[in-house]
Amino acid sequence: MARKTGSHAEITGPRLRAVARDLFARHGYAAVSMRQIAAGVGVQAGALYLYTPDKQALLFELMRGHMDDLLAALAAEPMPADPCGRLAAFARFHVHFHLDRPAEVFIAYMELRNLTPENFAVLERQRHAYEDALEAILRDGAATGAFRVPDAKLATRALIAMLTGVTQWFRDGGRLGRAEVGAIYAEMALRAVGA
Amino acid sequence: MARKTGSHAEITGPRLRAVARDLFARHGYAAVSMRQIAAGVGVQAGALYLYTPDKQALLFELMRGHMDDLLAALAAEPMPADPCGRLAAFARFHVHFHLDRPAEVFIAYMELRNLTPENFAVLERQRHAYEDALEAILRDGAATGAFRVPDAKLATRALIAMLTGVTQWFRDGGRLGRAEVGAIYAEMALRAVGA
DNA sequence: GTCTATAATTAGATAGAC
């Protein structure tokens, strides 16, 4: 434990990302210094630059990785055929996925403005692709008469905001469990679109 | 215009708050320097300290002032007697109030973690008081059978998240007007609680 | 009331020893 130097490439790389993720989520990207991150990893500041070209790349890789995971998980999620079933499945998926990754979610929503314009554009495309999946469900349901949505784009954003909000208050071990919360949110989402 | 010095206390004070508000909203509290603010106001950095004891007080006063305004405006809002009418009125009020103050709203939700613990506690009490107003409406409606809400606290947070989300996409001059958007959100809120 | 100058600290990032 007292070793102060040596080779730990396989440990330091992942640890760097985990520490940066937690510190960025807690204090905000702009408020966290490379020295703080280094202290959390257990190395000196200079050593971080063996694993990331700079602080911005650290943030961008965290955010892009999170959105990659989100899109991949959604694509892998089994989806019923009918619009009501699909919306309920989407809502439960969204709630559970976000509750499983509170730090990443916090960063994804809070640090967009700290990305360079190029990096921001990448994240925007990913966010848009995710929203399109929900919008397609709502349009299908509206077309078949299962839903009543005066504006599919507005309803998409309203539902995503509602569902994502769960991360701001839910704590494990509280009054309600995850499955229960996911079910209630899914029911509210269905009702909100007139299902 | 070329004047570089002199007395402008009545102008500089309000300008300082307006500039800080806009810069904090755009770049984030931690990423904005007192020199940037001073440049926006049109004075040197040192002069700012005649109007605020420090950067933290600047942030806190902006956030507390916003919540004061929110609570006062809600108290002044005429409210129908029946739960459905009250929920619709609350939803429209929330949407319109938040669309009128995009910068303040952004700061209120993004910069809580940059407050000192004492200042954070004050804001938390204010936020709680506001949420209690909506929760009371939902509990009334559930008691009279007008609403079906399995959990009033959860529904309160879900609705507030949904309604506040309007600030993330709405732009004046877009496809939908404010009144239209407020009406659609109010309808989604009513449906979400089974009205 | 504002400016200039400055103190004290900290930031991101790099060079070179080991």
Add this chain to the structure above:
DNA sequence: GTCTATCTAATTATAGAC
């Protein structure tokens, strides 16, 4: 691969001239 030392630039906040 890591550490130490360092560079350059920026930070908040204050002191004193005007």
